[in-house]
Amino acid sequence: MNTTTEPGNPTGTTTGAPVFSVQNLWKVFGPKADQVPADPALAALDPAGLRARTGCTAAVHDVSFDVRKGEVFVVMGLSGSGKSTLVRCLTRLIEPTAGTIAIDGEDVRAMDRTRLRELRRHRAAMVFQHFGLLPHRTVLDNVAYGLEIQGVGKAERRARAKEIVAKVGLDGMEQRRPSQLSGGQRQRVGLARALAVDPQVLLFDEPFSALDPLIRRDMQEEVVRLHREEGRTMVFITHDLSEALKLGDRIALMRDGRVVQLGSPEEIVARPADDYVREFVRDVPREQVLTVRTAMRPGGCGAPDHPGALPPDAVVADAVKAVARSGRAACVVEGGRCLGVVDHARLLGVVAGVESPAKEAV
Structure with a gap:
């Protein structure tokens, strides 16, 4: 729902310091559970192997993420x-068995x-x-x-x-x-x-x-x-x-x-x-999830104010309709600047699961 992109944060999420920060979190159930995260050999086992070796289950296995x-x-x-x-x-x-959890930088485990x-x-x-x-x-x-x-x-x-x-x-x-x-x-x-x-x-x-x-x-x-x-x-x-x-x-x-x-x-x-x-x-x-940012061909289109222009977060399904109505390729515009162009063939390629055209520009 929020697509602000931050340098070094390619997932296109909200910027700013994390509210929750989770690092190397474990929750292990079973006898001597605290030994599992501390032992690389045990930590590397699959669930069946871990149960057979220790009688333990790692319900949360070395998980890290931030919530912004x-x-x-x-x-x-x-x-x-x-x-x-x-x-x-x-x-x-x-x-938790091991790892760190912080909210606004404060150690929850402490x-x-x-x-x-x-x-x-x-x-x-x-x-x-x-x-x-x-x-x-x-x-x-x-x-x-x-x-x-x-x-x-x-x-x-x-x-x-x-x-x-x-x-x-x-x-x-x-x-x-x-x-x-x-x-x-x-x-x-x-x-x-x-x-x-x-x-x-x-x-x-x-x-x-x-x-x-x-x-x-x-x-x-x-x-x-x-x-x-x-x-x-x-x-x-x-x-x-x-x-x-x-x-x-x-x-x-x-x-x-x-x-x-x-x-x-x-x-x-x-x-x-x-x-x-x-x-x-x-x-x-x-077509209901992917956006025209995935499908567009990077480069200027010469007409960012054209009524058929699309925002980069428009889903492909809506873009297909817009291109079909106009009978021409559409500019992808953000902040008055043309980011690229999408046409019918590129949009259908994305829907069909063809390799992302955006890779051509890499």
């Missing part, structure tokens, strides 16, 4: 890949109980698949609960909760109980409760996986809207590739506790790192 301010960072993988364990390690809901409580209450709020709403409380009081825990006065917290209830589309439902709400409405209450404490980061652990498809799509749109309006940093866990592609500025694709590829949705679809990723993205409609 204002981006939606998606961690995706199948069941058992380690994605939910990873997000719980960020706030030490699960204690935090005492008081500082850790402050992290979870104020700085990084979780939104879970299971809403955990208090059944005897109204929508308004559920949303205000985190503020109550923080010691915010009743009038102030209810005013803040009412504002957030309206923001997530539940205006008029403030006095209902959770039992009177649909699944999608209950999930909106869970989202509102997390937003009410104004966290620096929202952490989503497969929040929509139990919802019906139409409700799930509505909630995805809600996340997109909130991110567009507020620019809030989000870490989103999902097993659904279409959800990851829709929401993520960058995606970390996990398998057996490892990150097998980290990049923008466009990078992952256009240049899968291995056969596992290639199989994952095989059925993705490329």
